[in-house]
Amino acid sequence: xxxxxxxxxxxxxxxxxxxxxxxxxxxxxxxxxxxxxxxxxxxxxxxxxxxxxxxxxxxxxxxxxxxxxxxxxxxxxxxxxxxxxxxxxxxxxxxxxxxxxxxxxxxxxxxxxxxxxxxxxxxxxxxxxxxxxxxxxxxxxxxxxx
Numbered sequence: 001x002x003x004x005x006x007x008x009x010x011x012x013x014x015x016x017x018x019x020x021x022x023x024x025x026x027x028x029x030x031x032x033x034x035x036x037x038x039x040x041x042x043x044x045x046x047x048x049x050x051x052x053x054x055x056x057x058x059x060x061x062x063x064x065x066x067x068x069x070x071x072x073x074x075x076x077x078x079x080x081x082x083x084x085x086x087x088x089x090x091x092x093x094x095x096x097x098x099x100x101x102x103x104x105x106x107x108x109x110x111x112x113x114x115x116x117x118x119x120x121x122x123x124x125x126x127x128x129x130x131x132x133x134x135x136x137x138x139x140x141x142x143x144x145x146x
């Protein structure tokens with residue numbers, strides 16, 4: 001998200017850095033100073049757009065951290081996982097009933113959509129949350145690492 005939202009900003013910042021510095025030739029020489037006015041910066045970088053982009057990145061990071069770095073385990077931790085089926089893409093909580101058996105175990109009951117059990121297992125495994133689900137018929141057991 002950071003690279004997508006601010007790729008242009010990074011490119012503009014690198015361009016600004018090239019304009020603002022000049023490498024000294026030879027030993028003992030000092031770098032030439034270049035004065036950059038606020039108007040020149042405004043011409044190169046749209047500060048309002050950059051600020052909005054960075055605010056969006058910060059909000060996305062806050063949401064991601066609160067979802068993935070919480071101290072307590074909750075069944076809502078798996079809600080955002082997208083399952084790709086032959087009918088399309090669906091959040092896991094729309095395909096299966098998610099419940100917490102214990103602080104170290106979350107159960108996903110896929111009895112309403114048993115044909116999506118394998119796809120849901122794959123989605124949980126590849127979610128980047130370091131989870132290794134176990135399948136028992138239409139029940140997916142997700143042990144939560146400490």
